[in-house]
Amino acid sequence: MNEELDPKLRKKMKYIMTTLITLTISQSVYSVRICEDYITDEWPDSRYNVQILSGDNVVIDKITGLMWKQCSEGLSGADCLTGAATMQTWQQALAIPEVVNTVGFAGYSDWRLPNIEELRSISAINCYNSAINVVVFPNTSSNYWSSSPVEVFPTGAWIVSYIDGQDNYRTRDLDARVRLVRAGR
Amino acid sequence: MKSKPITFLASLVFFSVVNAQSDVLFSNGFEFLASLNDTGITWDADNTSGNNSTCSSNLSSPQDCNYGRDDNHNDDSDGHAGFSFTKLDATGTPLPDQTVDYATTVWACVKDNITGLVWEVKTTAAGIHNQDNTYLWGGLTAIGRDHPNRQGTYYDPSWNDLVQGSNTENLCGFDNWRLPTVAELSSIVNKGTSDPMIDTNYFPNTSPTRFWTSGPVANSPSKAWCLYLRNGYDGGLSRDNDFRVRLVRSE
Numbered sequence: 063m064n065e066e067l068d069p070k071l072r073k074k075m076k077y078i079m080t081t082l083i084t085l086t087i088s089q090s091v092y093s094v095r096i097c098e099d100y101i102t103d104e105w106p107d108s109r110y111n112v113q114i115l116s117g118d119n120v121v122i123d124k125i126t127g128l129m130w131k132q133c134s135e136g137l138s139g140a141d142c143l144t145g146a147a148t149m150q151t152w153q154q155a156l157a158i159p160e161v162v163n164t165v166g167f168a169g170y171s172d173w174r175l176p177n178i179e180e181l182r183s184i185s186a187i188n189c190y191n192s193a194i195n196v197v198v199f200p201n202t203s204s205n206y207w208s209s210s211p212v213e214v215f216p217t218g219a220w221i222v223s224y225i226d227g228q229d230n231y232r233t234r235d236l237d238a239r240v241r242l243v244r245a246g247r
Numbered sequence: 248m249k250s251k252p253i254t255f256l257a258s259l260v261f262f263s264v265v266n267a268q269s270d271v272l273f274s275n276g277f278e279f280l281a282s283l284n285d286t287g288i289t290w291d292a293d294n295t296s297g298n299n300s301t302c303s304s305n306l307s308s309p310q311d312c313n314y315g316r317d318d319n320h321n322d323d324s325d326g327h328a329g330f331s332f333t334k335l336d337a338t339g340t341p342l343p344d345q346t347v348d349y350a351t352t353v354w355a356c357v358k359d360n361i362t363g364l365v366w367e368v369k370t371t372a373a374g375i376h377n378q379d380n381t382y383l384w385g386g387l388t389a390i391g392r393d394h395p396n397r398q399g400t401y402y403d404p405s406w407n408d409l410v411q412g413s414n415t416e417n418l419c420g421f422d423n424w425r426l427p428t429v430a431e432l433s434s435i436v437n438k439g440t441s442d443p444m445i446d447t448n449y450f451p452n453t454s455p456t457r458f459w460t461s462g463p464v465a466n467s468p469s470k471a472w473c474l475y476l477r478n479g480y481d482g483g484l485s486r487d488n489d490f491r492v493r494l495v496r497s498e
Contacts, residue, residue: 098465100391100398104428126283153294156308177286177311178438182430190466210311211292214441214478219292226466228482229433234295 095196097189105186110198115168121198126183128176128243131167134202135240142201149237152219155207158240167242175209176243178220178229185227193227205230205238282361285315285329287437287446316361317439327437331360332449339420349451356419357449362434364427365419367494369452375412378452382406382459384471384486388425390461399468399486406459406492413494426461427495429472429481436479443476450493457490 119132136148218231302312316329369378386405443455464483
């Protein structure tokens with residue numbers, strides 16, 4: 063089949079295919095996120111202060127006063143696209159801060175797993191896929207562990223899913239992502 | 248003919264970029280949450296299964312109970328653990344005796360001293376504040392109700408009588424009563440207990456059921472956010488459900 067095609071047409075088809083593939087990739091990274099303008103945006107860029115301290119990126123929430131690591135554990139770089147997000151059980155997640163604090167991050171050594179209210183405070187429920195401000199918290203999706211165990215489900219801990227910003231229980235020996243926090247004021 | 252696929256692709260790219268950016272360019276302000284409440288969890292859990300009754304276990308890694316006001320301001324005199332509440336009468340005056348129970352002296356509102364929010368207290372008496380009143384979602388102060396691009400059904404009369412009635416009677420000295428956001432309603436949830444997950448010494452007459460919040464669900468316009476006080480989790484449910492409501496006001 064291909065041998066019969068005009069080389070110019072083949073070149074054009076190749077260009078179209080490449081564009082399509084590029085478009086598919088860029089769609090999956092940037093464009094599946096949808097925000098509804100009729101739902102109040104309580105999480106605009108202006109709410110946050112992104113700072114580089116001792117070479118490390120942190121996000122300060124001017125409303126709650128909390129300081130967050132910009133990237134999920136396992137990820138780094140300006141867009142948090144370097145590396146792979148660490149998927150951990152709850153027990154493993156709870157142990158991460160000690161490792162981080164041994165060397166320090168952004169000049170601080172009091173990083174910890176957020177509780178469920180803190181984790182929820184960055185859910186931007188005017189959007190979905192992801193329900194978070196992805197300018198200040200790039201490459202954030204799926205489930206994140208909190209430090210809060212569940213009263214009515216003693217094998218679970220509270221998580222937030224940034225697909226839609228909802229909280230939920232998750233069995234402690236399943237995997238989820240981690241983003242660390244520290245008191246900001 | 249030749250340029251058609253490219254034009255189509257270009258318009259797709261443009262559409263995607265516009266969609267992705269719209270939230271950033273057209274944000275319309277926000278309310279101040281101020282400080283976050285702690286969770287009310289004063290106990291820790293084993294790594295894979297089981298909850299303990301206290302925070303004194305010898306687990307290797309700190310958990311929720313090791314941090315925050317539930318740890319460093321754990322004083323039940325003004326609400327469970329780290330919570331700090333003040334009972335207000337119907338004029339907004341703090342009750343002289345904050346330890347009084349509801350059967351002895353009723354109070355109309357509770358001020359949260361951490362978040363600054365003032366909350367309606369439900370009543371056993373008949374009327375707009377009755378604990379068993381339920382509403383379809385979408386009445387006055389529901390987010391997006393007056394927006395030209397709103398999606399899904401906003402029901403009426405819904406909780407309109409409650410909002411308007413509270414403002415008219417100047418409940419606790421205020422006339423800007425509204426539905427709380429998910430984060431606000433969640434802030435008074437005591438996740439250290441259940442059935443209902445709230446400090447009933449301050450919020451009596453609270454059914455362990457579902458309460459509406461002001462938020463529509465972005466990815467499902469037939470739903471709105473509610474919070475289930477039996478087990479504490481939030482989520483989107485169909486707006487045509489009859490659920491309870493607790494009003495809030497802020498500056």
